[in-house]
Amino acid sequence: MSDLRDLYQEVILEHSKAPRNFHGLAHANHRADGVNPLCGDQFTVYLHMDGDAIRDISFEGSGCAISKASASMMTQILKGKSRAEAEKLFERFHKLVTGEEPAKGGEDLGKLAVFSGVSEYPARVKCATLAWHTLHAALVGEAEAVLPEDE
């Protein structure tokens, strides 16, 4: 049996209770909505882009502990990153939570490595990636994120 603490790590619980950058963004020049139709979780991600750089990022919405913590930590790590770096991180994060590259444990992902436990809970992968899909939609100028079926 997988230990629930692998999924609900302290950092995740802490972020879910007190999410960072959890507000609208008056000077946002990109935004997108993301909905998980399975459960109704929904987030809006706001970006203030300066050329290719993410100057500021925030989010609003409602969701479970995993999706909220993921969104919170995503906004923390992405502030100041470039578009390409953000997409690269999404790719790495995706591999981490789907268990595609479990062994590495995502050391290059920094704090985001706490989400490695999600790979043991396939039903929760979409929770962890919802904010990232929404970010991706905002970056490419789509109003709404599309969640892949096979995730």
Place this chain on the structure above:
Amino acid sequence: MTAAARNLGAGLQAERHAVGFSASELKQIRADFPILRQKVHGKPLVYLDNAATSQKPRAVIDAIVRYYETTNANIHRGVHFLSEHATEEHDAARRTVQKFLNARSASEIVFVRGATEAINLVAQSYGRARVASGDEVLITGMEHHSDIVPWQLLCNEKGAKLRVAPIDDAGELVFDEFASLLGPRTRLVAVTHVSNALGTVNPVRRIIELAHERKVPVLVDGAQAVPHMKVDVQELDCDFYAFSGHKVYGPTGIGVLYGKAELLNAMPPYQGGGDMIASVTFEKSTYNKVPFKFEAGTPDIAGAIGLGAALRYVSDLGLERIGAHEHDLLEYATGAVSGIPGLRIVGSAAEKAGVLSFIFENIHPHDIGTILDQEGIAIRTGHHCSQPVMRRFNIPATARASFAMYNTREEIDELVRGIEKVREVFG
């Protein structure tokens, strides 16, 4: 007092006095369901997601296996032994459904894929023929998406209006508002018998009476009702009744639309194909009689036979007793979780079926579901295909435990322990 009303009175009384199952009967029932022996994450399975789908007794599984092993053939087509035999069994299943719902005739029973397809059939066939621009379809604020979206599609196509009768804080239909929305342009009322998200039992008899006074036909979505209470379509006098086999211990892929013969006869076909025609030329086809007019193509023969077995199983035990047992579980569960600080039950109608929807602290239902799953407890979390209900209560989702005939008080104790575990994890 009419004979029907006297019967209803007697029925209610019987229900009130019906007792559930003894410990040994319950043990026997549980033994009939092979899946319940299973362990999940090393713990005995506690299956409390019956409103999503119910488990299948051995009798149903055996009926399907026996059909494929001994009888399988296409129906209505062959002169050979197997085809005749399969046709007979399929017809017998239809008569079992007829008896189960107390329909006047087996030709009023249309086999479909499930409640969803039954409602779509009525919307596309009856609805498209009868609903015009400016007309209205009236539903309630507690419908499943499958009793909302088919009407939206119809109304959008026709320029008609979808009207929604509100529900109150307890999750009950506000009857006066419903009555005032039932207007001169209402062409159809569609209402759930029992709400899947809240457990509310709607006063369908009153609804139908009022609608009929105004010459408006009524479709009842019985997906959550037939597993828990005796339904008599003649006594209700509903015009259409829809349900899914898989929620009443039958297989997936099979369901039923009951329709009054005079309505079904007057309705245009839903889908075209084999079996639904009397004759075909390239210029014109004439249609088969009901119910075959609505059953294009090879049907789910094994599914119908499995459903027949399920309805016989349920009828043999008696729906009054099943209902009484589930009512006992609901009361026990309601009492047990009411003592948990921070837990709020969503849906407190005076008349409720075995559904316990709740929210707990600020913990998202998804997280509750994952933690309970680790304890072997299966519940549903989310919006339960009833997003408007969630919006009405201003919550994104609930956790929902729903009960069936094989559930026990001990399992509810497990649920309560599981919820305490959730509190531990979220500290």
